[in-house]
Amino acid sequence: MNTEHLFPHNTNDIARAGYLLRAGELVAVPTETVYGLAADASNAAAVAKIFAAKGRPADHPLIVHLAGLDQLTRWACEIPDWLPPVLTQLWPGPLTVILKKQPHVSDVITGGLPTVGLRVPNHPVLRDLLQQFDLAVAAPSANPYQQLSPTRAEHVLAGLRGKIAAVLDGGPCTLGTESTILRIDHDHAEVLRQGPLSAATLQELLPVPVHTPVRHQHAVSGNKKVHYRPRAHVQLLPSEALQQQWPQRHATTGKRVGALVYSAPLDGDTTAVLRVPPTHHDYRQRLYAALFELDQRGLDEIWVELPPQEPEWADIHDRLQRAAGSADERESATDQH
Ligand code: TXA
Ligand code: MG
Numbered sequence: 001m002n003t004e005h006l007f008p009h010n011t012n013d014i015a016r017a018g019y020l021l022r023a024g025e026l027v028a029v030p031t032e033t034v035y036g037l038a039a040d041a042s043n044a045a046a047v048a049k050i051f052a053a054k055g056r057p058a059d060h061p062l063i064v065h066l067a068g069l070d071q072l073t074r075w076a077c078e079i080p081d082w083l084p085p086v087l088t089q090l091w092p093g094p095l096t097v098i099l100k101k102q103p104h105v106s107d108v109i110t111g112g113l114p115t116v117g118l119r120v121p122n123h124p125v126l127r128d129l130l131q132q133f134d135l136a137v138a139a140p141s142a143n144p145y146q147q148l149s150p151t152r153a154e155h156v157l158a159g160l161r162g163k164i165a166a167v168l169d170g171g172p173c174t175l176g177t178e179s180t181i182l183r184i185d186h187d188h189a190e191v192l193r194q195g196p197l198s199a200a201t202l203q204e205l206l207p208v209p210v211h212t213p214v215r216h217q218h219a220v221s222g223n224k225k226v227h228y229r230p231r232a233h234v235q236l237l238p239s240e241a242l243q244q245q246w247p248q249r250h251a252t253t254g255k256r257v258g259a260l261v262y263s264a265p266l267d268g269d270t271t272a273v274l275r276v277p278p279t280h281h282d283y284r285q286r287l288y289a290a291l292f293e294l295d296q297r298g299l300d301e302i303w304v305e306l307p308p309q310e311p312e313w314a315d316i317h318d319r320l321q322r323a324a325g326s327a328d329e330r331e332s333a334t335d336q337h
Contacts, residue, residue, distance in 0.1 A: 003157065004166035008125040017168045018133035021046075026053055026163075028142040028156040029129065030170025031121040033094050033179050033196065034149040034288070035156050036065065036139030037164065041075075044106040047138045053163040055145040061111040062138040063096050063179075066120050067130035075118055075136065077102050080186045082207045089205060092122035094179040094196040109138050119179055125170040141178060142167075148230055148295075148323075151176050151288045158292075176285035177319055182210075194315040196284070230295040232258070232302045234324040239264045242305050255300035260290055264305050272297060280312050287316065291323065 004020075006013035006027075017027050021038060024046035029038045037054065039046040041064045051058050064075055069091050072079065076099035087097070101116035110116050121127065130137065141149035142156045142164075150156045153169035160167075180195030182202065191199050191212040203210040237245070242259065246266050249257040258272035262283060266273055274294055276286045294302050304320055307313050 001162055001165065003161045003164055005153065005157070006166050006168045008128075008168060008170055013168070014125075014129060014132070017166060018129055018135070020165045021129075021135055021137065022133060024049075025165035026050060027165055028150075028153070028160065028167040029123075029126050029137070029139065030153075030168060030173060031065070031123045031126055031139075032092075032173060033121075033175045033177060034151055034173055035142040035153065035167070036063075036121075036126075036137070037142035037156075037160070038065070038137035038139040041065075041106075041109060041136040041138040044108045047106060047108045050138065050140060053160060054140065054143070056140065057145075058108075059111040060140075061113055061115075061117060062109050062140050063117040063119055064105075064109060065126070065130065065137050065139050066118060067127060067134075067136070068092075068120055071120075071136060072118065073102075075102055075105055075116055076100060080184065080208075083184060086205050086207075087120075090197065091120040092127065093120070094122070094175055095119060095202075096179045096181045096193075098181065098183040098192065115183075117181065123170060123173075125168065129168070146229055148288050148292055149178060150292075151285075155289070155292055172285075172289070174285065176287060176289070177315060180315075194318045196315065198312060198314065200311065229323050229325060230291045230302065232295055232299045234291075234302050234304055234320070236304050236306050236320055236324050238306045242266075242303055246303075249303070253301065256298065257301045257303060258294045258297060258299040259303045259305070260294060261305040262307065272299060280316070283307065284316060287319065 020027050021040050024043050026049050027038050028035050039050050078100040096117045096119040098115050098117050105116050143149050144159045151173040153167045156167045175196050180197040181193035183190040183192050188209045199210050199212045243264050260274050262276050262278040274290045276283050276290050307316050
């Protein structure tokens with residue numbers, strides 16, 4: 001399949017993306033978090049193609065992206081009274097809510113669960129597309145299963161070219177990591193995946209307790225220990241350890257080692273070093289693109305300088321730990337999928 005590269009400033013290209021989605025094809029679309037691999041959510045056969053293109057197990061549920069809050073009741077039921085006013089403040093934005101699904105929502109989307117994940121993305125191109133074509137789209141991140149989520153159209157093409165009909169190029173994603181996932185109950189809510197909206201911010205807005213379990217059993221593929229992973233082995237090191245071990249990296253490992261740093265000064269040949277901004281917002285925006293770039297350099301290992309331990313960095317630590325997944329988990333994950 002020839003994957004078309006579409007550009008939103010061209011109205012013909014937006015129309016083409018809408019046409020392809022309506023025709024049951026897969027189109028990668030920009031969101032403010034990461035690129036999504038979209039299919040018409042009302043067409044189960046189209047949604048099924050997502051799993052084949054990504055190599056994703058069929059029991060991993062997908063998020064349905066809506067044009068606006070007014071679409072919520074079309075997809076979810078038993079919505080607590082307190083939720084819509086809260087969502088008025090948070091949508092469009094990087095928050096996915098898990099709610100009881102309406103009966104018509106396909107098991108292909110929910111992986112057979114009685115619940116559905118819903119979000120109104122905050123990207124003008126995608127919102128225009130959904131509104132103009134009266135669409136809701138099921139969309140996981142637009143990467144092969146367990147690899148890095150794409151924050152640029154080129155990343156999408158590197159992983160999925162030939163397997164999808166088109167990518168709509170909305171430029172680099174402004175946030176850069178996946179949405180916060182919040183399971184909603186009448187009397188409490190639970191953060192299933194950390195993301196740009198912190199549990200503390202959510203707690204300020206919600207009238208019920210917001211829990212953040214360390215481990216949970218809910219079906220979130222982002223909850224796997226190995227995920228969001230580049231090809232090279234990722235190792236997390238505190239700044240001092242990284243600086244100390246850097247000069248002997250080849251002698252001690254016998255491998256091609258690169259580094260992702262935000263503050264540590266590293267001596268010697270630093271062609272395999274990528275420096276990312278030290279503020280949380282800018283670091284998050286660059287993280288996946290930086291890992292992607294280092295991966296392109298054919299390294300065996302990427303040493304990542306451990307970011308600050310402050311609470312606002314929780315989502316970054318979460319992603320980095322999954323990117324680092326241990327060797328054993330890596331083997332078994334590759335064997336299975
Ligand atoms: O920012 C994002 O959330 C991006 C963009 C494209 O919107 N999407 C994304 O999708 O990260 P994906 O499929 O890579 O991750 C969605 C997560 C999965 O881990 C899935 O298990 C979880 O959402 N999820 C979806 N529906 C669920 C449900 N009913 N119950 C529990 N978890 C659910
Ligand atoms: Mg994903």
